[in-house]
Amino acid sequence: MTHTEAFLKDLAIIMMAAGFITLVFHRFKQPVVLGYILAGIIIGPHTPPFPLISDRDTIQTMADLGVVFLLFSLGLEFNVSKLKKVGGTALIAGTAEISLMLWAGYSLGRAFGELVTSGSIRFGWSEMDAIFLGAMLSISSTTIIVKALDELKLKRERFAQFIFGVLIVEDILAIAMIVLLSGLALTGEVSVSSVANTLGRLGIFLVVALLLGLLLVPRLLSVVARYQSKEMLLVTVLGLCFGFCLLVVELGYSMALGAFVMGAIIAESKQIHVIERLVEPLRDMFTAIFFVAIGMMVDPSVLVVYWVPILIITAVVVI
Numbered sequence: 001m002t003h004t005e006a007f008l009k010d011l012a013i014i015m016m017a018a019g020f021i022t023l024v025f026h027r028f029k030q031p032v033v034l035g036y037i038l039a040g041i042i043i044g045p046h047t048p049p050f051p052l053i054s055d056r057d058t059i060q061t062m063a064d065l066g067v068v069f070l071l072f073s074l075g076l077e078f079n080v081s082k083l084k085k086v087g088g089t090a091l092i093a094g095t096a097e098i099s100l101m102l103w104a105g106y107s108l109g110r111a112f113g114e115l116v117t118s119g120s121i122r123f124g125w126s127e128m129d130a131i132f133l134g135a136m137l138s139i140s141s142t143t144i145i146v147k148a149l150d151e152l153k154l155k156r157e158r159f160a161q162f163i164f165g166v167l168i169v170e171d172i173l174a175i176a177m178i179v180l181l182s183g184l185a186l187t188g189e190v191s192v193s194s195v196a197n198t199l200g201r202l203g204i205f206l207v208v209a210l211l212l213g214l215l216l217v218p219r220l221l222s223v224v225a226r227y228q229s230k231e232m233l234l235v236t237v238l239g240l241c242f243g244f245c246l247l248v249v250e251l252g253y254s255m256a257l258g259a260f261v262m263g264a265i266i267a268e269s270k271q272i273h274v275i276e277r278l279v280e281p282l283r284d285m286f287t288a289i290f291f292v293a294i295g296m297m298v299d300p301s302v303l304v305v306y307w308v309p310i311l312i313i314t315a316v317v318v319i
Contacts, residue, residue: 003055010053011062011289017043018288033147033291040295047300059293066290067143068259069283072241074146075263076276077155078164080210083264090165097166098138098173105134108316112309128185135181137317139174142167142256147287171257175202202253206261209244213265221269234278237266 001009017039025035045051053059109130125133145167149155176199217240224236241262248258266275303310 006055007058010055010059013043013052014039014059014289014292018292031148031151033144033151036288036291037295037298040292041298041300042295043292044296044298046298053296056296059289059296062286063290063293064255066286066288066293067256068241068245069279069286070143070146070290071256072259072263073276073279073283074142074164075260075265076267076272076279078161078260079264079267079272080214081268082161083165083168086162086165090162090169093162094166094169094173098170101138102134104316105137106130107134108313109133131184132181133313135177137313139170139177140167142171143287143290147291168257168260171254171260172199172202175199175253175257201251205251205253209261210265213262214268217265218269221266221271221275225271225274230274230278233271233274237275237279240266 018036021035021039021042022032025032041047043052045053045056107130109125109132110127112125113127113130145163146155149160149163154160180194220240221233221236224233241259244262245255245258248261249255266272269275
């Protein structure tokens with residue numbers, strides 16, 4: 001089987017599984033995103049009798065595209081003017097939420113560290129494990145929340161706009177956290193200067209990108225729109241999105257953050273409603289692949305081995 005044939009087989013399996021599970025979840029009025037994840041678990045490499053997906057690297061690449069389209073679409077609806085309205089409040093709430101969950105996760109990890117390993121229950125966590133647990137719990141899943149609010153038709157509500165603002169604050173602070181934890185894991189020391197330098201460069205980059213983007217992008221799209229070609233408009237928009245994402249990645253920042261920023265810039269153009277309709281089918285397809293790919297990463301055997309800490313951590317997160 002050639003690489004192309006293997007890829008088409010994998011894509012067909014993913015879309016058929018996602019489509020069937022989606023119908024079932026719609027029937028029982030459950031979130032579709034859970035259906036996508038369940039479909040990934042069923043066809044994934046950890047589910048017997050044998051893995052149905054062969055080219056996992058290609059599927060992961062397509063899943064990354066799903067993140068780009070989902071955050072880009074969020075930016076199209078969450079423009080710069082809305083960002084200004086919730087910016088200050090979201091910054092305070094996001095910082096408070098991250099601090100609280102960092103403390104809760106670290107405290108929980110240290111509590112696990114004081115327990116003795118017994119049988120199949122794996123405890124005995126180190127202080128480094130506790131720090132990383134706190135960092136993991138402090139960052140919410142932007143993709144899951146955006147998808148859930150979209151299914152509930154609540155993305156345009158005022159409280160949803162505030163939530164999106166908090167998520168963007170989390171994504172920015174997550175970049176600093178990655179720098180901090182990377183240095184801590186390698187050297188055992190915390191470099192405050194590295195974190196401050198990273199946040200400073202990121203802030204300058206975002207301000208410059210927004211100013212130049214708002215000055216140039218709406219004018220460019222107005223010129224393209226004069227030709228009255230939806231194909232030309234879509235290709236131009238995708239070129240701007242992927243080009244900016246590439247620039248952001250080359251600078252060492254989050255691809256998802258780049259997609260959101262470019263979406264927010266394009267949202268200021270007069271062609272925004274046409275662009276949203278053109279991007280929507282691509283967003284839905286690649287988003288489905290993304291969540292199925294997430295399900296493929298789940299190993300059910302891990303749930304059995306670590307069921308006690310998983311239940312405790314889940315309870316802490318929910319509360």
